[in-house]
Amino acid sequence: MTVxxxxxxxxxxxxxxxxxxxxxxxxxxxxxxxxxxxxxxxxGICTGELCSVRDDLHTFQNDAVQVVSVSVDSVYSHKIFSEREGYQFPLLADFWPHGAVAQLYGVFNEDAGFANRGTFLVDRTGVVRFAELNGPGEGRDAQTWRDAIAAL
Known part of the structure; x- marks a missing residue:
């Protein structure tokens, strides 16, 4: 079950x-x-979504909110990816145990071996205030994330 x-x-x-x-x-x-x-x-879709965050970083990462991204890729892959794309936010490696955090949040795709597109806004008390889940190939709209942040 998804959180x-x-x-x-x-x-x-x-x-x-x-x-x-x-x-x-x-x-x-x-x-x-x-x-x-x-x-x-x-x-393609993953890069595009994260570039949307990069291009409007002050909305997603500021005194009120911290943004992080999570995939099953290794720390080393994330290093190259962040340098290539200019990401100035944490790219977290859910590499081993493979997809364990994605499983905790109910977004791990067992058949494919990676996380589906899950997004969660966690408030200062640790409560999820916004949650969405899209499958592979289904891009997300970063405006919904902006709206969720604004509603905090």
Missing amino acids: AAGEQAPDFTLRDQNNEEFTLSAYRGKQAVLIIFYPLAFT
């Missing part, structure tokens, strides 16, 4: 493209966190 709005967000710790740990619960009481699960780095 729904109104539920407590499952806590996790993953490493970003700089091999630094990111722990969701470290943001409690400080900032909301927008979590963007995507299937794979270097693919």
